[in-house]
Amino acid sequence: MAAETFTETSCTVAIVGGGTSGLALAAELMRLKVGRVVVLEREPNSGGIPRHCGHYPFGVYEYKRLMKGPDYARKNTDVAADLGAVIRTGTTVTALRPGGTLELTTPGGREVLHADRVVLCTGVRESSRAQRFINGDRPYGVISTGALQSLAYLEHIRPFTRPVIFGSELVSFSAIQTCAHLGIKPAALVEEEDHVRVRALLTPYLIAKRVPLFTGIRQPTIIGSDQVEAFEFSDKNGRYRRIETDGIIISGRFRPEAALLKASHLAVDRGTGGPVVDQSGRCSDPAYFATGNILRPAETSAFCWQEGVDTAARVANDLETSPSYAPNVISVTHDDPAIRFVVPQRIATPLPPHGMTNFYLGLTKEVRGVLEARAGGKTVWEKPIKSQPIRRLQFPLSEIVKPDVADDITFTLRKSK
Amino acid sequence: MTRDTFDIAIIGGGVVGCAIARRLTLDGARVVVIEKALDVLDGASKGNSAILHTGFDAPPGSLEQACIAAGYKEYLEIAGQMSLPILKSGALVLAWSDDQLKQLPKLIEKAHANGVTDVTSLSREEILRKEPNLSPDLLGGFAVPGEYLIDPWGTAHAYILQAIANGATLLRNAEVLTGHFEGTSWTLKTTQGDMHADHVINCAGLYGDIVDERLTGARRFTITPRKGQFVVFDKPASNLLSSIILPVPTKTTKGVVICRTIFGNLLVGPTAEDQESRTDGSTTRDALxxxxxxxxxxxxxxxxxxxxxxxxxLRPATEYQDYQIHQDRQSRYISVGGIRSTGLSSSLGIAQHVSALLDTFGTQFKPLSTPVTPTPEKLSEYHDRDWQCPGSDGIVCHCELVTKREIERVLDGPMPPATLAGLKRRTRVTMGRCQGFYCTGALAALTEGRLVRPMGTRDGS
Structure with missing residues (x-):
């Protein structure tokens, strides 16, 4: 069978990924009347992750209504489509080329799409069992929360009856709710960190649901060669534990879905696993932008929705002002191992309108100290912080970056005096 | 009712059993392959380093070396016709210590003795020029241009599929419990009933010694499974290396291999750990x-x-250095045991060897004059894939770009998978970076009612 030739099409803005941020962006770009906007979604339906989060709470911030995930996904799709955005499902982007050219494969064949601007909105996925280096064989019954949700809410299929949930993030709740939807109860929730990663919410919930919780576990081990038979670990007191179970839900530790990006010419930030962007979300190739969870793992759908809306103004402004816009670019880095990432990783000057108003920081571990921004050998900003690694840290960009900034910025930590 | 007697019963559907099934079917024999697991390739053939070896470092004069050399040659001869993908990467054997550096001349000499004459010494600088992403800490090495990367599963599938297409029978989920040679033929008691055959070939891999005992009452070797753990890196890592990087074995350690895979990843491994269990393929955090x-x-x-x-x-290592291939002309029995880590490269050579042994038994078949050659899908990242062709009906697995058409073709094919693991080996679904995060639901729906072992239970049932 011969590989087929490409047909060629074009548009003003191509959005890669029809999830929450991509659809919000598409709708807002249509409101701003930038031209032809095409959303490229590889799944048979657009809407992204909320499509298979068949539970509350979604949509309160965006639509002032309490919605379940699938309804929210549909709403985002309908709004964008009603405003005239073209939503192409079953359409996979297979390569990003310089200058805004995309290679696609669609049910109808292969295609090259030339876009004036491309926005990457490919979101995040959970880390797999292998990426978390869990001991044991590879029996049936070890799946991510996302996979469980798609089985439960999209297909009504139950892969196990009494799973252990590995991880204690917001999505780990969703795992419990998804189990409830399947009429099953988790055997336990286990976490390698010493604390539940969303403590305020999760612990009372677990007590109410009577799901045993183990934090600070060591040597997590999956037992079973064919089907999961048990989960073993040593607890925080060093005591060996064995929980009889037939499934393991590997939850959380989100990472950007950045395969296309990593196979492309665009610069990748090691800390976020997403693209290097400036405060407009512009990537190292100025024809490319990015928004939503691909920028950094991982925020709520409402947060991503708002990022999509905000990015529309940035892209629209860029379409209007280019090619006259020729910024100076300074880089933003970090030099303490406790800092996992800083977004944006670049600042373009003169400062464009509608840019991000905050720096976002991620940590690798619990931090108590003073966060400093240094530029040109001087401390230009500092702030005491005390934070768990999971927390989102935001600091006003305008306090740190002055309009006449010329030197690269480095974030660093020092111990409090 | 006349008893259905096969010419040959092959016990075990690993790469060796599949290759022998192909060879003997083409030789004209009526073959049945009896596999204990739900699917073929469920034991030692499930996990290896997916390299087609030249045999440059095999013990000269050994049966292993002869089988690798013959297997390698036949592989290159049939690959084009059988649609088997090859990535002609070549290998570099590298020394990282003075101790290893001292071994190099002897290894080159051994390679030449094994007939691998294109092995040539390289300086540190030459190596770094060829592979600029290697650490400059390396001291020297040599090139083995003929070491290639292949598809470890697709290869064995192609062998058994050609056997099936030419009349062989595959019986899965059938464990051989006992067997008796009754003057002219064998009766094998299996978990799926009795099977009759004139000859029996034991290719039971990790269970080779057990099957040997069940059939002959004696054990000629003992299997001590040797586990090798591997880490697989995502596709961007494959840009870091072109050659297969092989270690210099020393007395204390065999060292690890780093190479691309034909699927576009990069792998590092194996460890070498002796263990009792014949099924436990556990990986451990520390080792990884x-x-x-x-x-x-x-x-x-x-x-x-x-x-x-x-x-x-898990590699079926024995107490012996060499392969353990034993034959009993009287009872028309051949035991193919102890096929260690080189089985993927040597299997076609082993099949030739077994075919020749049957000749010495005086067994004659009439070779097929016009055998059928199926041409399965190449799953290689370095060749055209189905998603690039029209009418693929959409992509189901986004990481590995597996189309619905490919999955349907395999599910409706002559050897449909019985399990998700079997579907993975045939199509690569869920083998990519997300490990099923995105496509598990869609796959469960697509395979519903079509796998012996379903991916889950439907609500309300």
Whole structure:
């Protein structure tokens, strides 16, 4: 069978990924009347992750209504489509080329799409069992929360009856709710960190649901060669534990879905696993932008929705002002191992309108100290912080970056005096 | 009712059993392959380093060396016709210590003795010019241009599929419990009833010694499974290396291999751990982190690369250095045991060897004059894939770009998978970086009612 030739099409803005941020962006770009906007979604339906989060709470911030995930996904799709955005499902982007050219494969064949601007909105996925280096064989019954949700809410299929949930993030709740939807109860929730990663919410919930919780576990081990038979670990007191179970839900530790990006010419930030962007979300190739969870793992759908809306103004402004816009670019880095990432990783000057108003920081571990921004050998900003690694840290960009900034910025930590 | 007697019963559907089934079917024999597991390739053939070896470092004069050399030659002859993908990467054997450096001349000499005459010594500078992402800590090495990367599963599937297309029978989920030679033929008691055959070939891999005992009452060797763990890095890592990087074996350690895979990943491994269990393919955090660190030591750029998955293969090692192939002309029995880590490369050669042994039994078949050659899908990242062709009916697995058409073709094919693992080996679904995060639901729906072992239970049933 011969590989087929490409047909060629074009548009003003191509959005890669029809999830929450991509659809919000598409709708807002249509409101701003930038031209032809095409959303490229590889799944048979657009809407992204909320499509298979068949539970509350979604949509309160965006639509002032309490919605379940699938309804929210549909709403985002309908709004964008009603405003005239073209939503192409079953359409996979297979390569990003310089200058805004995309290679696609669609049910109808292969295609090259030339876009004036491309926005990457490919979101995040959970880390797999292998990426978390869990001991044991590879029996049936070890799946991510996302996979469980798609089985439960999209297909009504139950892969196990009494799973252990590995991880204690917001999505780990969703795992419990998804189990409830399947009429099953988790055997336990286990976490390698010493604390539940969303403590305020999760612990009372677990007590109410009577799901045993183990934090600070060591040597997590999956037992079973064919089907999961048990989960073993040593607890925080060093005591060996064995929980009889037939499934393991590997939850959380989100990472950007950045395969296309990593196979492309665009610069990748090691800390976020997403693209290097400036405060407009512009990537190292100025024809490319990015928004939503691909920028950094991982925020709520409402947060991503708002990022999509905000990015529309940035892209629209860029379409209007280019090619006259020729910024100076300074880089933003970090030099303490406790800092996992800083977004944006670049600042373009003169400062464009509608840019991000905050720096976002991620940590690798619990931090108590003073966060400093240094530029040109001087401390230009500092702030005491005390934070768990999971927390989102935001600091006003305008306090740190002055309009006449010329030197690269480095974030660093020092111990409090 | 006349008893259905096969010419040949092959016990075990690993790569060796599949290759022998193909050879003897083409020779004209009526063959049945009896596999204990739900699917073929469920034992030692499940996990290896997916390299087609030249046999340059095999013990000269050994049966292993002869089978690898013959197997390698036949593989290259049939690959085009059978649609078997090959990535002609070549290998570099590298020394990282003075001790290893001293071994190099002897290894080159051995390679030449084994007939691998294109092995040539390289200086440190030449190596770094060829592979600029290697750590400059390396001291020297030599090139083995004929070592290639192949598809470890697709290869064995192609063998058994050609056997089936030419009349062979595959019986899965059938364990051989006992067997008796009754003057002219064998009766094998299996969990799926009695099977009759004139000859029996034991290719039971990790269970070779047990099957030997069940059939002959004696054990000529004892299998001690040797586990090898591997870490698989995501596709961008494959840009770091072109050649297969092989270690210099020393007395204390065999060292690890780093190479691309034909699927576009990069793998580091194996460990070598002797164990009792014939089924436990556990990976351990410590070993994997150690492999990852060793990989970064040799290829520093790997520190920026994501891990896709990890696995362990079990190799059927015995107390002997060489393969354990024994034949009993009287009872028309051949035992093909102790096929260690080189089985993927040597299997076609082993099949030739077994075919020749049957000749010495005085067994004559009439070779097929016009055998059918199926041409399965190449799953190689370095060849055209189905998603690039029209009418693929959409992509189901986004990481590995597996189309619905490919999945349907395999499910409706002559050897449909019985399990998700079998579907993975046939199509690569869920083998990519997300490990099923995105496509598990769709796959469960697509395979519903079509796998012996379903992916789950439907609500309300």
């Amino acid at each position: 982190l150690d492999l990852q660190a060793k990989g970064v030591e040799m290829v520093p750029g790997l520190s920026n690369c994501d891990v896709t998955t990890a696995y362990a293969g």
